[in-house]
Amino acid sequence: MTSPTTPTKNILLGAFEINGVNLTSQGLWAHPDQHTSRYTELSYWLEVAKILDEGGFDFLFFADSYGYPHMDGETPDVAFEQGAEIPKNDPMLVIPALAAATSRLNFAVTTSTTYEAPYANARRFATLDHLTQGRIAWNVVTTTATVVKELFGSERLVPHDERYAIAEEYLQLSYQLLEGSWEDDAVRADKQARVYADAWKVHKVHHRGTYFQMDGYFNSEPSPQRTPVIFQAGASSAGMEFAARNAEVVFLQGRDAASVAAQVTKLRELVAAAGRDPQSVKAVVGLSAIVGTDRDDAQRRLDDYMSYVNVDAARVYFAQMTGIDLASLDPDLDVSTLSTEQSRTQLARFNGRTAAEAFDEFAKRGMREFILRGSGEDIAQQMIELVEQTGVDGFNYTPFVSPGSYRDFVDKVVPALRARGAVAPAGAGAGETFRERLTGSPRLASDHPGARHNRRNSSQHQN
Amino acid sequence: MTSPTTPTKNILLGAFEINGVNLTSQGLWAHPDQHTSRYTELSYWLEVAKILDEGGFDFLFFADSYGYPHMDGETPDVAFEQGAEIPKNDPMLVIPALAAATSRLNFAVTTSTTYEAPYANARRFATLDHLTQGRIAWNVVTTTATVVKELFGSERLVPHDERYAIAEEYLQLSYQLLEGSWEDDAVRADKQARVYADAWKVHKVHHRGTYFQMDGYFNSEPSPQRTPVIFQAGASSAGMEFAARNAEVVFLQGRDAASVAAQVTKLRELVAAAGRDPQSVKAVVGLSAIVGTDRDDAQRRLDDYMSYVNVDAARVYFAQMTGIDLASLDPDLDVSTLSTEQSRTQLARFNGRTAAEAFDEFAKRGMREFILRGSGEDIAQQMIELVEQTGVDGFNYTPFVSPGSYRDFVDKVVPALRARGAVAPAGAGAGETFRERLTGSPRLASDHPGARHNRRNSSQHQN
Numbered sequence: 001m002t003s004p005t006t007p008t009k010n011i012l013l014g015a016f017e018i019n020g021v022n023l024t025s026q027g028l029w030a031h032p033d034q035h036t037s038r039y040t041e042l043s044y045w046l047e048v049a050k051i052l053d054e055g056g057f058d059f060l061f062f063a064d065s066y067g068y069p070h071m072d073g074e075t076p077d078v079a080f081e082q083g084a085e086i087p088k089n090d091p092m093l094v095i096p097a098l099a100a101a102t103s104r105l106n107f108a109v110t111t112s113t114t115y116e117a118p119y120a121n122a123r124r125f126a127t128l129d130h131l132t133q134g135r136i137a138w139n140v141v142t143t144t145a146t147v148v149k150e151l152f153g154s155e156r157l158v159p160h161d162e163r164y165a166i167a168e169e170y171l172q173l174s175y176q177l178l179e180g181s182w183e184d185d186a187v188r189a190d191k192q193a194r195v196y197a198d199a200w201k202v203h204k205v206h207h208r209g210t211y212f213q214m215d216g217y218f219n220s221e222p223s224p225q226r227t228p229v230i231f232q233a234g235a236s237s238a239g240m241e242f243a244a245r246n247a248e249v250v251f252l253q254g255r256d257a258a259s260v261a262a263q264v265t266k267l268r269e270l271v272a273a274a275g276r277d278p279q280s281v282k283a284v285v286g287l288s289a290i291v292g293t294d295r296d297d298a299q300r301r302l303d304d305y306m307s308y309v310n311v312d313a314a315r316v317y318f319a320q321m322t323g324i325d326l327a328s329l330d331p332d333l334d335v336s337t338l339s340t341e342q343s344r345t346q347l348a349r350f351n352g353r354t355a356a357e358a359f360d361e362f363a364k365r366g367m368r369e370f371i372l373r374g375s376g377e378d379i380a381q382q383m384i385e386l387v388e389q390t391g392v393d394g395f396n397y398t399p400f401v402s403p404g405s406y407r408d409f410v411d412k413v414v415p416a417l418r419a420r421g422a423v424a425p426a427g428a429g430a431g432e433t434f435r436e437r438l439t440g441s442p443r444l445a446s447d448h449p450g451a452r453h454n455r456r457n458s459s460q461h462q463n
Numbered sequence: 464m465t466s467p468t469t470p471t472k473n474i475l476l477g478a479f480e481i482n483g484v485n486l487t488s489q490g491l492w493a494h495p496d497q498h499t500s501r502y503t504e505l506s507y508w509l510e511v512a513k514i515l516d517e518g519g520f521d522f523l524f525f526a527d528s529y530g531y532p533h534m535d536g537e538t539p540d541v542a543f544e545q546g547a548e549i550p551k552n553d554p555m556l557v558i559p560a561l562a563a564a565t566s567r568l569n570f571a572v573t574t575s576t577t578y579e580a581p582y583a584n585a586r587r588f589a590t591l592d593h594l595t596q597g598r599i600a601w602n603v604v605t606t607t608a609t610v611v612k613e614l615f616g617s618e619r620l621v622p623h624d625e626r627y628a629i630a631e632e633y634l635q636l637s638y639q640l641l642e643g644s645w646e647d648d649a650v651r652a653d654k655q656a657r658v659y660a661d662a663w664k665v666h667k668v669h670h671r672g673t674y675f676q677m678d679g680y681f682n683s684e685p686s687p688q689r690t691p692v693i694f695q696a697g698a699s700s701a702g703m704e705f706a707a708r709n710a711e712v713v714f715l716q717g718r719d720a721a722s723v724a725a726q727v728t729k730l731r732e733l734v735a736a737a738g739r740d741p742q743s744v745k746a747v748v749g750l751s752a753i754v755g756t757d758r759d760d761a762q763r764r765l766d767d768y769m770s771y772v773n774v775d776a777a778r779v780y781f782a783q784m785t786g787i788d789l790a791s792l793d794p795d796l797d798v799s800t801l802s803t804e805q806s807r808t809q810l811a812r813f814n815g816r817t818a819a820e821a822f823d824e825f826a827k828r829g830m831r832e833f834i835l836r837g838s839g840e841d842i843a844q845q846m847i848e849l850v851e852q853t854g855v856d857g858f859n860y861t862p863f864v865s866p867g868s869y870r871d872f873v874d875k876v877v878p879a880l881r882a883r884g885a886v887a888p889a890g891a892g893a894g895e896t897f898r899e900r901l902t903g904s905p906r907l908a909s910d911h912p913g914a915r916h917n918r919r920n921s922s923q924h925q926n
Contacts, residue, residue: 019590037652043563090587124553124556
């Protein structure tokens with residue numbers, strides 16, 4: 001091996017996307033190399049997915065929310081003018097078409113435990129797991145925004161910590177549906193015997209909870225993974241504990257190796273405290289990369305991208321996610337002192353900054369974490385060092401322009417990573433489920449709380 | 464023209480499907496020529512869709528419900544053993560992949576106004592309209608079954624007529640979202656001017672109704688059709704009136720030309736009474752066809768299919784749809800005297816039959832309406848005569864085995880219809896939206912109640 005450092009594991013490579021025109025950098029939709037204005041077209045997503053699939057990415061991740069910017073009770077004009085989180089289409093509906101056109105790429109999609117009915121949501125994910133042949137993950141979010149409450153006509157805004165109590169019960173019910181209703185071998189599809197399924201291997205789910213009630217059978221027969229791979233991002237205490245109990249992939253926030261390393265350590269402690277193997281949860285952090293002939297060349301490209309950022313759109317986008325208008329604050333205020341019922345995850349990123357610093361940083365970077373610059377070799381080396389310094393298992397790659405930033409990365413960085421043995425060989429992983437890619441097994445680990453709901457093959461007649 | 468009769472219009476051809484193993488004929492999943500056990504695989508649906516697309520079908524229709532058989536508070540074992548409406552996957556998620564693989568086939572999918580949130584449902588259909596480039600329809604149903612109420616943990620079962628009041632308000636809200644939030648030319652995507660959308664051409668939807676409340680902007684930018692083509696089937700008085708106000712394609716029930724003709728007349732009267740052009744609503748009726756060398760040969764094939772019908776599964780399937788166990792009734796009871804809070808549409812099919820006759824007929828035919836037998840030429844001729852006798856605009860073709868029944872139809876019947884000028888020429892209709900296929904225009908007709916919510920291009924600044 002010619003590699004200057006020897007990584008200990010394959011780095012997971014995800015692509016972070018939204019079904020809209022701006023991916024966290026508000027205003028960048030207008031860059032000449034940006035093709036996100038084609039987000040409504042399946043041909044655009046097929047192009048992106050094929051680049052990722054052939055280029056060695058492990059998954060394509062879709063963030064989503066029904067929310068859009070809202071400040072002082074109104075949506076400022078700049079949100080529409082810059083396409084800041086509005087317009088936006090449903091990302092889930094894109095995925096099966098992308099799965100049909102790819103052979104090893106996995107997919108993660110976001111749905112909210114506050115606004116989707118658990119039964120319908122579980123049937124959608126079971127269907128996706130069938131259609132993608134086990135290449136699906138569910139990014140579990142709790143919805144934070146007042147604006148969404150008003151879209152759905154809900155009567156009350158649920159407090160932050162209660163949202164996680166709801167989410168916890170929602171997942172328990174989802175596990176019962178996905179793991180507990182049909183036994184693994186319930187479906188025989190035996191035409192000779194004229195038996196499609198053994199009735200005694202299909203079980204009613206009875207759930208009488210605080211937030212949800214249900215009685216009945218799950219519509220969908222067992223799919224390759226049963227439960228989709230569970231993704232979660234949450235920097236609040238309630239969010240981290242929820243992730244430690246349920247998640248298999250966790251997105252961490254952070255822009256320096258030390259803070260990410262501390263979060264990885266904290267996460268693994270919480271996972272262990274939840275009774276699970278601390279290594280069974282994969283930690284992933286956001287990463288952007290600007291590939292140039294050298295770092296200066298890359299910096300010039302970054303400066304060009306940054307010249308498209310619209311500060312007013314960034315301001316309302318931040319307010320959407322946190323409920324806080326950074327421009328209205330005392331510029332010297334320490335952001336750490338702020339508290340909000342909305343997303344604590346986004347706010348936590350700016351602990352220790354003043355309001356002015358946070359605003360400047362957010363306008364430039366949005367939710368991007370690490371932004372690496374340099375040649376492909378250089379960026380690959382920086383990524384390997386970040387893995388060594390932080391203990392993360394991979395990165396969620398956030399492009400500046402699409403599909404150009406993806407092409408740059410797969411053409412220049414992935415081969416350099418591969419030469420160092422830091423990612424899987426080209427074409428590896430075809431025919432396996434997402435969970436097999438992560439853990440070697442298609443099914444939830446036995447120490448995962450969902451696994452206890454599975455009835456593998458009961459040997460006796462019961463109902 | 465060599466045609467013995469001269470049809471006055473192209474006959475609409477739809478394919479009636481469910482994302483499960485039995486399409487109305489319970490037990491037929493086990494036939495050697497039946498491939499529906501592959502329903503969980505995208506490759507199966509791609510195969511079906513390509514046959515339909517290349518073979519001259521206008522649309523692929525997916526029925527759906529979260530419900531499954533339930534009798535006396537239990538799901539009889541035979542439902543699982545015969546795959547009678549369970550298992551079943553979400554059909555909506557299949558559609559974009561099929562649209563990507565076809566060029567002229569349109570798609571219709573069912574969702575319920577009782578259990579899907581209006582905002583989420585409208586965003587899904589707007590997304591589908593984008594991804595399919597205007598080739599989508601929404602079959603609007605009101606959910607009837609107690610079993611679904613218990614899956615969703617709802618507190619009360621809504622009475623039949625109130626379900627249509629809910630559906631009416633649901634559609635009014637959906638029209639506001641789909642037609643009224645974004646003006647047609649709101650999106651400029653002008654990179655030079657750095658304006659994605661004109662903020663003053665995006666409008667808040669305020670809805671304070673009896674059943675739904677919402678305030679805010681719609682997520683999705685204008686799609687080719689804006690509102691999907693509206694499908695409806697409902698034989699009850701409330702259902703027919705709802706269809707007359709809102710539907711653009713209506714499924715009628717009936718197994719003889721006279722009763723279908725009477726329904727077509729009734730429908731057109733109701734449509735006119737609702738202030739709409741009576742010809743703007745397309746009437747479609749179910750049709751199965753068995754193609755053989757002659758009628759006797761076709762009958763032998765039908766007898767073979769019928770030998771796979773499972774009477775017990777048919778019994779619980781009927782009970783699921785109507786709440787009535789036909790086997791438990793006095794065999795001589797006139798079915799017309801029965802009344803149920805569940806689907807009146809299914810029950811109406813058996814007006815005038817005794818319980819014993821209805822059970823026998825339902826076991827053999829399920830929800831099939833006309834079952835034609837003969838050579839391709841013969842069936843084409845029978846279809847043309849049915850159109851002349853009834854005034855229907857087309858048929859929803861219900862296969863016995865898939866994809867075999869589709870292949871038979873496109874290989875033998877469609878060419879015969881085409882030779883008579885009764886369907887569009889091969890390949891016609893590529894690049895047009897579903898509504899253009901039906902009416903010549905991609906948008907709701909001006910006399911449709913949804914059209915009044917559209918703000919085409921407002922000339923003045925407003926909000």
